[in-house]
Amino acid sequence: MHLNPYGGDAVDLAADLCNRRPTSAEELADRCREAGLTLERPAGPEDLAYALAALDAWEKVVDATDERERAELANRMLAASAAHPRLTDHAGDGWHLHYRDEQLPLGALLFSLISVGTALHLVGRGMHRLRRCEVAECATIFADTSRTGRRRYCSHRCANRDAVRRHRARAAT
Ligand SMILES: [Zn+2]
Numbered sequence: 001m002h003l004n005p006y007g008g009d010a011v012d013l014a015a016d017l018c019n020r021r022p023t024s025a026e027e028l029a030d031r032c033r034e035a036g037l038t039l040e041r042p043a044g045p046e047d048l049a050y051a052l053a054a055l056d057a058w059e060k061v062v063d064a065t066d067e068r069e070r071a072e073l074a075n076r077m078l079a080a081s082a083a084h085p086r087l088t089d090h091a092g093d094g095w096h097l098h099y100r101d102e103q104l105p106l107g108a109l110l111f112s113l114i115s116v117g118t119a120l121h122l123v124g125r126g127m128h129r130l131r132r133c134e135v136a137e138c139a140t141i142f143a144d145t146s147r148t149g150r151r152r153y154c155s156h157r158c159a160n161r162d163a164v165r166r167h168r169a170r171a172a173t
């Protein structure tokens, strides 16, 4: 099974890992597996360190203040992690493109997957479609894969919370 970078899976995984950072290599590996990633080797502490560094870089892409800065930061991630594209059928379930070298350890694989997935998400769906929840005290990161591209909240819960608050604010005036 593969993460489909065009489908937003890689950005969703990045957001999930960023919002709740893994604290051990085992947890990192488990959560990657849950997201559909095939791990070819066990993960170690160096994978966790590498992944956390990738998430730090990614968080800067999320918090970029304009499109140019966002593109610049995403390009830096690509330069540090991606390889030339290549066709692969490593799992025997269909040919697809990898933008990374074969046999990478999990940390480096994640870095590449997140960089490429984020770049494809931004150019494919819109440069603005990566953000934090509008509820200030929430700040959860999400990738906007909605049809309209105007998603503002991480969850229904936050959307409702903000709606109630705005309603109260109006009622008070
Ligand atoms: Zn693959």
Ligand SMILES: [Zn+2]
Pocket: 133, 134, 135, 138, 139, 140, 153, 154, 155, 158
């Ligand atoms: Zn939220």
